[in-house]
Amino acid sequence: MIILLVAISIFFYVWIGSSHNGYVIRVRPETERQHNLLSALHSEDFFEIKFVNETMINGTTAIDLMISEGSLEQIENLLEQFGATYEIVEAIDEEITFPEKIDAFILGHHNSYNTIVKWMEELTLTYSGLVETFTMGKTHESRDIVGIRIGMTPSDTPKRAVWIDGGIHGREWAAVHAVTFFIHQLLCQYGIDQQMTKYVDQLEFYIVPVVNPDGYEYTRSAIDNRLWRKNRSARKCNETGYCCQGVDLNRNFDVFFGENGASDNPCSKFYAGEGPFSEPETQAVRDFMFSDQLKGRVDAFVTMHAFGQTKSLGSKVAEAIANVKGSQFKSGKASEIMYVFSGSHDWAGLVAGVTYAYCIEMPPLFTPQNKDVGFMLAKSELIPTAKEIWEGVKVVVEAAMKKG
Numbered sequence: 001m002i003i004l005l006v007a008i009s010i011f012f013y014v015w016i017g018s019s020h021n022g023y024v025i026r027v028r029p030e031t032e033r034q035h036n037l038l039s040a041l042h043s044e045d046f047f048e049i050k051f052v053n054e055t056m057i058n059g060t061t062a063i064d065l066m067i068s069e070g071s072l073e074q075i076e077n078l079l080e081q082f083g084a085t086y087e088i089v090e091a092i093d094e095e096i097t098f099p100e101k102i103d104a105f106i107l108g109h110h111n112s113y114n115t116i117v118k119w120m121e122e123l124t125l126t127y128s129g130l131v132e133t134f135t136m137g138k139t140h141e142s143r144d145i146v147g148i149r150i151g152m153t154p155s156d157t158p159k160r161a162v163w164i165d166g167g168i169h170g171r172e173w174a175a176v177h178a179v180t181f182f183i184h185q186l187l188c189q190y191g192i193d194q195q196m197t198k199y200v201d202q203l204e205f206y207i208v209p210v211v212n213p214d215g216y217e218y219t220r221s222a223i224d225n226r227l228w229r230k231n232r233s234a235r236k237c238n239e240t241g242y243c244c245q246g247v248d249l250n251r252n253f254d255v256f257f258g259e260n261g262a263s264d265n266p267c268s269k270f271y272a273g274e275g276p277f278s279e280p281e282t283q284a285v286r287d288f289m290f291s292d293q294l295k296g297r298v299d300a301f302v303t304m305h306a307f308g309q310t311k312s313l314g315s316k317v318a319e320a321i322a323n324v325k326g327s328q329f330k331s332g333k334a335s336e337i338m339y340v341f342s343g344s345h346d347w348a349g350l351v352a353g354v355t356y357a358y359c360i361e362m363p364p365l366f367t368p369q370n371k372d373v374g375f376m377l378a379k380s381e382l383i384p385t386a387k388e389i390w391e392g393v394k395v396v397v398e399a400a401m402k403k404g
Contacts, residue, residue: 023066023067023072023088023089024064024065024066024088024089025064025065025066025067025072025075025076025079025086025087025088025089026062026063026064026065026086026087026088026089027062027063027064027065027079027084027085027086028062028063028084028085028086029063029084029085030084030085031083033082033083034082034083034084037078037079037082037084038063041065064089066227072088102115103115105118105119105180107177107180107181107184107382107383108177108379108382108383109177109379109382110173110176110177110220110379110382111177111180112217112220113143113210113213113216113217116176116180116209116210117133117144117146119180120133120146120147120148120183120209121133123148123183123187126187127187127190129152130150130151130152130187130190130200131148131149131150131187132148132149133146133147133148133149134146134147134148134149134206134288135147136208136284136285136287136288137280137281137283137284137287137288138280138284139212139213139214139231139232139280139281140214140231140232140233140234140279140280141214141232143213143214143217144213145208145210145211145213145281145284146208147165147206147207147208147209148183148205148206148207149204149205149206149207150183150186150187150200150204150205150207151200151201151203151204151205152200152201158204158297159202159203159204159297160202160203160204160297160298160299160400160401160403161203161204161205161206161294161297161298161299162203162204162205162206162298162299162300162301162302162396162397162400163205163206163207163208163289163294163298163300163301163302163348163354164179164182164205164206164207164208164302164303164304164393165179165207165208165209165211165285165302165303165304165344166178166179166208166209166210166211166303166304166305167179167209167210167211167212167213167215167216167304168211168212168249168250168281168303168305168343168344169212169215169229169230169248169249169250169305170212170214170215170216170217170218170219170228170229170230170231171215171219171226171227171228171229172304172305173216173219173377174377174382174385175304175305176209176210176216176304177382177386178304178385178386178389178390179207179208179209179304180209181383181386181387181390182207182386182390182393183207183209185390186199186200186205187200195394198401199397199401202401203397203400203401204297206288206294206298208285211249211281211284211285212231212249212281214231214232215228215229215230215231215232215246215249218232228246229246229248229269230245230246230247230248230249230269230271231246231247231249231279231281232245232246233245233246233247233273233279235266236266236274237266238265238266238267242267243266243267244266244267244271245266246271247271247272247273247278247279248262248268248269248270248271248272248273249279249281249282249344250305250343250344251263251270251271251272251273251343252272252273252276252277252278252279252282253276253277253282253286253343253344253346253347253351254276254277254347254351255346255347255350255351256346257272257275257276258272282344285344286347289348289352290352296353298348298352298354299354299355299356299400299403300354300355300356300357300358300396300397300399300400301344301345301348301349301352301354301356301357301358302358302359302360302393302396303343303344303345303348303358303359303360304359304360304389305359305360305361343359344359345357345358345359355399355400355403356396356399356400356403358396360389360392360393
């Protein structure tokens with residue numbers, strides 16, 4: 001491994017000052033040495049390499065990396081040095097990676113955070129008695145973290161609740177869109193679709209489309225920022241004197257804090273923070289889940305960005321998604337499918353006492369027929385993908401209803 005890290009470090013400074021135009025390289029590791037190379041590239045921050053299809057990091061057929069134009073030749077040399085099979089898939093398409101500027105909320109588009117919040121507030125007027133918004137905290141940059149409650153006006157007997165969130169990582173626009181699609185389905189189909197009507201009548205949904213508004217808006221501010229993952233907390237310096245901004249919010253919960261998949265280096269994309277719940281965004285999730293309004297009532301917790309945790313139900317979720325248009329999902333523990341990590345779903349299940357704690361990767365895995373890569377979906381795929389994922393989420397909702 002020491003030799004491996006030295007080989008990587010030879011190329012360390014290539015990225016600095018290079019062009020931000022990107023390429024996607026699809027690597028097909030076949031040997032343990034090649035897998036170790038990719039694992040080292042993923043876990044160590046020698047490069048600003050982005051594993052845009054991170055769900056395929058553990059031993060599956062292909063791993064997609066995004067690199068800068070200026071680094072292309074050097075990365076190719078490194079892969080060839082290790083005998084790895086690879087191909088350049090395509091240059092990153094600006095249409096996929098950067099949002100259009102629109103003021104009104106439109107499904108099938110990448111809406112700004114302010115537009116999403118305004119839309120949710122408008123829904124409280126359109127669906128009076130079914131909907132109310134809530135603010136569960138503020139971000140580092142003083143944005144309100146806003147969610148929406150969907151369900152008949154609470155009676156004296158509190159109903160069982162389902163929590164759904166997205167956007168804990170700034171760059172995951174497809175997840176944010178999917179969560180807004182879920183809101184749309186629950187409300188627009190209420191009184192029309194028997195299943196949706198039953199959900200809204202018998203449960204309460206607490207839905208937060210963007211847990212990390214600062215990071216989300218930062219990724220929308222310039223193409224260079226598109227792949228930003230963390231929040232926008234103040235700069236902190238590592239042992240070498242480099243100072244970097246942001247914390248990976250999904251590593252900031254008090255379950256397995258600082259263990260596999262997390263980093264104590266502020267310049268790492270997996271930086272876990274100075275301690276559990278050091279960030280206002282994760283504090284907001286914790287405090288709202290333990291508030292008098294919700295404590296002990298949440299039977300399902302769905303966070304949109306990684307694979308399902310509860311294996312017995314996970315296969316049913318994957319099957320429901322595949323039935324829509326054939327996208328193949330894997331079920332099982334996230335740590336067995338993706339790179340090893342802990343996150344909000346672990347915390348929900350192990351600390352908050354939620355029976356069905358799930359994370360679902362947005363969007364589907366890469367297939368030869370689907371040129372979308374990782375979290376960067378073309379606009380034409382946003383609604384079809386959200387429809388697929390909604391079928392899986394409904395399996396979790398049904399399980400919560402049976403438990404209640």
